[in-house]
Amino acid sequence: MFEYHEPRSLAEVTSLLAAHGEAAKVLAGGTDLLVQIRKGRHQPRHLLNIKTVPGLDQVNFAEDCVEIGAAVTLHDGEKFLSAYPEYAVLCRAMHSVASCQIRNRATLAGNVCNASPAADTVPALVVLGANVKIHGTHGDRLVPVDRFLTGPGRTVLLTGEVVSAIVLPRMNGGGGRGVFLRKARRPSLDLATANVAVYAAGESCRIALGAVGPTVIRVREAERLLARQGLTAATAAEAARLARSAAKPITDVRGSDEYRLDLVSALTEQALLTLAMEVRA
Numbered sequence: 001m002f003e004y005h006e007p008r009s010l011a012e013v014t015s016l017l018a019a020h021g022e023a024a025k026v027l028a029g030g031t032d033l034l035v036q037i038r039k040g041r042h043q044p045r046h047l048l049n050i051k052t053v054p055g056l057d058q059v060n061f062a063e064d065c066v067e068i069g070a071a072v073t074l075h076d077g078e079k080f081l082s083a084y085p086e087y088a089v090l091c092r093a094m095h096s097v098a099s100c101q102i103r104n105r106a107t108l109a110g111n112v113c114n115a116s117p118a119a120d121t122v123p124a125l126v127v128l129g130a131n132v133k134i135h136g137t138h139g140d141r142l143v144p145v146d147r148f149l150t151g152p153g154r155t156v157l158l159t160g161e162v163v164s165a166i167v168l169p170r171m172n173g174g175g176g177r178g179v180f181l182r183k184a185r186r187p188s189l190d191l192a193t194a195n196v197a198v199y200a201a202g203e204s205c206r207i208a209l210g211a212v213g214p215t216v217i218r219v220r221e222a223e224r225l226l227a228r229q230g231l232t233a234a235t236a237a238e239a240a241r242l243a244r245s246a247a248k249p250i251t252d253v254r255g256s257d258e259y260r261l262d263l264v265s266a267l268t269e270q271a272l273l274t275l276a277m278e279v280r281a
């Protein structure tokens with residue numbers, strides 16, 4: 001049994017979290033949390049529904065960033081950002097999560113906070129250089145998405161802290177383009193066996209891998225190679241080999257470690273070749 005709260009401000013959320021510590025859990029869309037409670041993985045005594053906090057369901061465009069409030073669903077996030085081609089990599093990742101029904105409840109922030117190694121939006125957020133905005137009793141702090149995640153189901157959130165937004169840098173017409181690809185056992189309603197996001201802006205190219213390690217993996221050696229030699233069929237193949245070396249997959253019901261290594265290499269090469277065509281177009 002738990003007590004259900006409908007806080008009306010972030011200050012109320014943080015004071016409830018600080019007061020109840022481990023016994024309290026933030027509830028956003030509930031598409032992960034309610035399943036976990038039913039399986040007995042969490043037994044919170046207090047559930048704090050952040051969808052009742054006014055303003056958290058907004059996407060705010062500022063001069064240097066876009067703040068996606070913690071109650072913005074994957075469906076609405078995709079709808080708001082679809083007019084901006086530089087964020088297409090994130091739109092594709094959001095669209096690939098589960099089903100339309102789930103995307104209408106599930107939030108972008110919840111996908112990050114759940115800290116699943118297979119979360120689809122995480123590699124896309126990492127290649128975009130996104131930050132997590134954390135609100136606590138001492139104010140706000142920003143943490144890059146890859147540093148926010150410390151392991152399966154683990155984040156840097158401290159007692160009393162809540163994520164208030166996901167913050168994307170404004171690309172301001174810099175012409176950046178990205179590609180997100182995933183492979184799962186079936187086309188939808190299954191977590192990815194592996195997923196890959198790539199993003200190029202000017203001379204720089206970023207590559208992030210999901211579901212092939214305890215948290216998202218940046219393939220920095222491949223990124224340096226692409227910055228030095230440019231994106232060609234030959235460098236895409238070499239980058240794919242480097243992605244395979246950087247991955248640290250496990251064997252589970254979704255696939256063996258060897259299969260995931262092959263997958264990550266194939267997805268990386270395909271994503272880079274697609275990106276090369278998009279950049280030229």
Ligand SMILES: Cc1cc2nc3c(=O)[nH]c(=O)nc-3n(C[C@H](O)[C@H](O)[C@H](O)COP(=O)(O)OP(=O)(O)OC[C@H]3O[C@@H](n4cnc5c(N)ncnc54)[C@H](O)[C@@H]3O)c2cc1C
Pocket residue numbers: 025026027028029030031032033034035050070096097098099102105106107108109110111112113114118119120121161162163164189190191192
């Ligand atoms: C059938 C099914 C298929 C799915 N398929 C996919 C898939 O293909 N790809 C994929 O990536 N995911 C998939 N998921 C997982 C899930 O839908 C996403 O992870 C979802 O985005 C979680 O968001 P939520 O708002 O529902 O989070 P919730 O379930 O409400 O919360 C998840 C966790 O994050 C914490 N949390 C949430 N918001 C905050 C916050 N603002 N501050 C601090 N902590 C917070 C909660 O306490 C909880 O621990 C699937 C789920 C189901 C049930």
